[in-house]
Amino acid sequence: MTRTTESMTPELHDYLVAHTTPVDPVLRDLAEETLRALPDQAGMQIGPEQGRFMTMLARVLGAQSAVEIGTFTGYSSICLARALPDAPGALLACDISEEWTGIARRYWERAGLSGRIDLRIGPALETLRALPAGHAFDLAFIDADKDGYIGYWEELLPRMRPGGVLLADNTLSHGRVIDPAETSAAVQGIRDFNDHVLADDRVEVVLLPIGDGLTMARLTG
Numbered sequence: 001m002t003r004t005t006e007s008m009t010p011e012l013h014d015y016l017v018a019h020t021t022p023v024d025p026v027l028r029d030l031a032e033e034t035l036r037a038l039p040d041q042a043g044m045q046i047g048p049e050q051g052r053f054m055t056m057l058a059r060v061l062g063a064q065s066a067v068e069i070g071t072f073t074g075y076s077s078i079c080l081a082r083a084l085p086d087a088p089g090a091l092l093a094c095d096i097s098e099e100w101t102g103i104a105r106r107y108w109e110r111a112g113l114s115g116r117i118d119l120r121i122g123p124a125l126e127t128l129r130a131l132p133a134g135h136a137f138d139l140a141f142i143d144a145d146k147d148g149y150i151g152y153w154e155e156l157l158p159r160m161r162p163g164g165v166l167l168a169d170n171t172l173s174h175g176r177v178i179d180p181a182e183t184s185a186a187v188q189g190i191r192d193f194n195d196h197v198l199a200d201d202r203v204e205v206v207l208l209p210i211g212d213g214l215t216m217a218r219l220t221g
C-alpha cells in the first residue's frame with residue numbers, strides 16, 4: 001500500500017512552523033527586508049523550518065565545510081554557516097547577483113558569520129570547476145537555476161567527502177513535476193534531475209516534503 005504524506009494546508013504549515021525552534025532576530029529581519037525590498041523574488045528564500053532542518057543536519061553531520069549554489073539574500077547561507085567551524089571560507093557561497101548578495105553580506109556581518117563565508121560571484125559551474133583539486137565538502141546545497149542542477153550534481157559529487165550529503169531544493173516544483181501539461185525548462189530540469197539522482201548508484205536518496213521538496217542524497221562510498 002502507498003502511504004501518502006498528509007496534505008499540507010496553510011494552517012498545518014503554520015502549526016509545524018510554530019512547533020519548530022523559532023528563528024532569531026537576524027533571520028526574522030532578513031526575511032522581512034527581503035520581502036520589502038524584493039517582493040517579486042522573496043518566494044525564492046527557503047522557509048524557517050527548512051532553515052532549521054539544514055542547520056541541524058549540518059550539526060548532526062559535524063560538517064567542516066559546505067558549499068551553496070544559489071545564495072540570494074543569504075538566508076540559507078546563514079543557516080548553514082552557523083553550524084560550521086569558525087574558519088575562513090568554511091562555507092563557499094555561489095551566486096551571480098551582486099545586488100542580492102549585497103543584502104546577504106550585511107546580514108552575515110550582523111550574524112558574525114562573514115569570516116566563515118567565501119562568496120564567489122559568477123556562474124556557479126565555473127566557480128566549482130575552478131576550485132583546486134582536493135577541495136572537499138561535507139555538505140552541499142543546490143538552489144539555483146533549475147535546468148542546471150544535473151551539471152552542479154556532477155561537478156559536486158567528486159568533491160564530496162565519503163558520507164557527505166547533497167541537498168537540492170524545489171524538487172517538487174510546487175507539484176508541477178507530476179503535471180504532464182507542464183513543459184517549462186525549469187520543471188523539466190527538475191524532473192530530469194530527480195531521475196538522474198535516483199539512477200546514481202553512488203548515493204542513497206530521499207525526497208523530503210519540506211518546503212517545495214528537498215532532495216537529500218548521501219554518498220554511500
Ligand SMILES: C[S@@+](CC[C@H](N)C(=O)[O-])C[C@H]1O[C@@H](n2cnc3c(N)ncnc32)[C@H](O)[C@@H]1O
Nearest residue numbers: 044045046070071072075076095096123124144
Ligand atoms: C532560489 S534563489 C536562492 C535562495 C537562497 N538559497 C535562499 O534561501 O535565500 C536562486 C539564486 O540562484 C542564483 N543563480 C541563478 N543562476 C545562477 C548561476 N548560474 N550561478 C550561480 N547562481 C545562480 C540567483 O541569482 C538567485 O540568487
